[in-house]
Amino acid sequence: MLGALLYLRLTSFRNGLLSRLRRLRQPKYLIGAIVGFAYLWFFFFRPMGAVGAPRHSPGEALALAEAATGTAVLLPADWVPLSTAIGALALLVFFTLMWVIPTERAALGFTEAEIAFLFPAPITRRGLVHFQLLSTQFRSLAGATIMMLFSHRWTFLGGNALTHALGWWFVFSALNLHLNGARFTLTRLADGGLGLWPRRVAVLALVGAVIAVTVWRMPAGAPPQAPGADPDLRPITDWLLALSNTAPLTWLLWPFRFVVGPFLAPDALGFFLALGPALAVLGLHYYWVVRAVSAFEDSSVDAAQKRAARIAAWRSGQSVRSPGDAKPQRPPFALAGTGRPELAFLWKNLLSTWPWFTGRVFLGCAAVIVAAGLWLGSQPLPRGVLPGIGAMAVMFAAYTLIVGPQFARQDIRSDLANADILKTYPLAGWQIVLGELLAPTAILTGILWLALLAAGITFQPTSERMAWLTPGLRVALTAALALLAPALAALQLLVPNAAALVFPGWFQASRTRGGGPEMIGQRMIFFFAQLLTMLFALLPAAALGAALVFIFQWLVGAVVAVCLTAVAVLAILVAEVWCGIWLLGQQFERLEISAENRA
Amino acid sequence: MIEAESLCKRYGSFTAVRDLSLVVRPGEVLGLVGPNGAGKTSTLRCLAGIIPATSGTLRIAGHDLAADPVAAKRKLAFFPDEPRLFDYLTVRQHLNFVARIYGVADHEARAQPLLEEFEIADKADRLPGELSRGMKQKLAIACGLLHAPQVMFFDEPLTGLDPLGIRRMKNSILQRARDGATIVLSSHLLHLLEEVCSHVLILKKGEKIADGTLAEVAARFSAGETGVSLEEIFIRATGGSEN
Secondary structure (H helix, E strand, O other): OHHHHHHHHHHHHHHHHHHHHHHOOOHHHHHHHHHHHHHHHHHHHOOOOOOOOOOOOHHHHHHHHHHHHOOOOOOHHHHHHHHHHHHHHHHHHHHHHHHHOOOOOOOOOOOHHHHHHHOOOOOOHHHHHHHHHHHHHHHHHHHHHHHHHHHOOOOOOOOOHHHHHHHHHHHHHHHHHHHHHHHHHHHHHHHOOOOHHHHHHHHHHHHHHHHHHHHHHOOOOOOOOOOOOOOOOHHHHHHHHHHHOOOOHHHHHHHHHHHHHHHHOOOHHHHHHHHHHHHHHHHHHHHHHHHHOOOOHHHHHHHHHHHHHHHHHHHOOOOOOOHHHOOOOOOOOOOOOOOOOHHHHHHHHHHOOOOOOOHHHHHHHHHHHHHHHHHHHHOOOHHHHHHHHHHHHHHHHHHHHHHHHHHOOOOHHHHHHHHHHHHOOOOOHHHHHHHHHHHHHHHHHHHHHHHHHHHHHHOOOOOHHHOOOOHHHHHHHHHHHHHHHHHHHHHHHHHHHHHHHHOHHHHHHHOOOOOOHHHHHHHHHHHHHHHHHHHHHHHHHHHHHHHHHHHHHHHHOHHHHHHHHHHHHHHHHHHHHHHHHHHHHHHHHHOOHHHHHHO | OEEEEEEEEEEOOEEEEEEEEEEEOOOOEEEEEOOOOOOHHHHHHHHOOOOOOOEEEEEEOOEEOOOOHHHHHHOEEEEOOOOOOOOOOOHHHHHHHHHHHHOOOOHHHHHHHHHHHOOOHHHOOOOHHHOOHHHHHHHHHHHHHOOOOOEEEEEOOOOOOOHHHHHHHHHHHHHHHHOOOEEEEEOOOHHHHHHHOOEEEEEEOOEEEEEEEHHHHHHHHHOOOOOOOHHHHHHHHHOOOOO
16 A cells, blocks of 8 residues: 555656656746746755855854854754744644634545545555555645745754754644544544534633633743833743743643754754654654544545635636635626626626625725724824824735735636637627726725725824825825726736736646746746836826826925826826727637647 | 638648538528547637637628627527536526626526526526536526527537436427527537438538538438438548548
8 A cells, every 4th residue: 555655656746747847848837947946046045055155054154143243142042942932832723723623524635536546445444544644744745845945044943954844844744643633533522422612612711721720820920011112022932931831831832842843953963852752742643643533535525526626716717716615695786687798797706706895895894994093093092003004004005906916816817718608798809808807906996995095094294204295185195096096906907817818828827736946937927027017007107197296286286286197197097908908808809718728 | 590601710730620611591400520620619619709710701690700790699609518607606697697798688587488498497596516517508508598599509519418408408409490590519429410400511620521401411421222320421421530
């Protein structure tokens, strides 16, 4: 059985690798691979000292810095108690959730192909569990390697790349084993009559009681302190250390400390000393899982089907919801049989998104933002945080505008699989493109308006240098941005939709399952192409806007100048959006998915 | 009426359909047959306006498909072999959506008989994910019929249907033809063509080998024999292989 598993995994890995190498003959993958490797090299491998750089871990580099400058620097070993406490507490939270969240029977993560071949095969249930546990080790190793690339840059860590990768593997393996053990045990308890909520209450009460007793028994004089104006986290870290070292919580945390031990080991000796306890914890977990095995076949088949549906939906361009988990929704508005056909696409695409993207929820959020902003402004103490909230709202709006189109995909990207049917509709291409863009534009506009509302209410100048930002001008700026928001959102959405229609081969490739440098590279190319296109598209509007504001403010004052400029800029943006829709419509009419698939 | 004149479809250097001309009149059912890769689906897709023809003229109910595609598409319906449905629209919402696209004002009055005809009325509030393959097929067909098309294209219409569904589908096609619809269907099920089609067109490697009424095509390849089945005619016409 082990031989079959190894054969399957190694052969699949080898064939996958060869297939990826072969497809590098296609420019779209080759360019993606070059960009992806360059990114990985400059951001991950080069800082690790691959070539030319001194081979020191960040911790060693700190020690060298201390020696060179004579300044006191905390060494990795100094951080171990605190990082161990935080890591153990984090694991306690994860493990507790594993006993609280599950609502379904235990399922093992088999693929549909594995189920088709292995479930009818002469393999015992325990054999299948072994198969799955060993399979997850391959994924844990891959995950550990990726995490190592990130964690190697953490300056509080000692050790080296190898100990970090192995440390992550211990953490992932423990999480995986515990998840399986907990789910098997929960299934048995459920079969024995334990209900969902009694179980949740019991687990939370147990953990809560342990923490409550621990807090009660903690040494006096160590309550947590909120950081003041000059952030000093020392009181909080001291309190966390005291909490984790006080019984009974400290007993509960010991297995978790063992698990994070290899990862946090400051040096090679520490790592080897930590190996034994960590292996013991994994061994006990393994024994527990194998002993706790209960019927998992039905739920595994169900889970495999749902996973396959999710993957298929994602690969066809839908990323938000799994069709298998969907429930019928109430239409966003009544759709009459006659009228603008573009609205039918808005109606359809709103039905395909989360049910809370409705006008009622939007108005509710707006009311909450206004009420909260006014209340905060009227209170002397929290008033100080208002500028910070305003700045965050502006940043959120910018983030929504730039990254939002990658999430709001209820447009052509989701319907590319249905292109054959859309093309039989008695509509011009631009009508289909316009209709498809309406829903994500409406969603992004709604979010942008809420962010602008929050910014407009809370953002106040804090220094004399900002005195020119009068209340009237703030209102005018907020209104101007709100006016431009739909056009900006539509412009942003045009870019990925254009990519899907003009380069359907690239678009399909970027939805290919799995990662790898070529996929990272392709996504980066798409992202930067979108940014560049957006900047290029905004250039005429920005230039005209700057010129008009400069001229108008001398003639009619800043507030009116902003309003007039917004109207002129909107005209340019609408013209650009309209041109884009028309061009994409032409492209949609020429699109031949079947030809793309042949290529 | 469907009129195709010198239809040609190329994918790069590969020619899928070569110089194909055909006329299908109202009330006729044309069966498109041929070995795998003969160009049946490309022909159907060109005729339905899904993909543009590389050259040639196509007219649907009198409208030139290249010059006035919107008017032509108002008259046609295409039924793919694999039902293409929207994951998050219920059965009824599918019909509502299609009604708006085609501007069907009385869609509710039209939808209910269709739902009943295809026996999915009790599934009207279900999502496609909750339907069987056959029910999805029925929903796709109901959507296509909602605007009462004059021209219909079926690509393997019986795929996924149970025996009762197959019988109903055959009757439905024949009924629509009797009511004056122009129908083209492609299928590998030759007995279906014998039962449903008034005309047949045999394609091989993108070229028309034979066309006409079933009797005419049979006469051409039967070599004087009587009672030769369409299967035998097909094998004789195509030479018994894809190439």
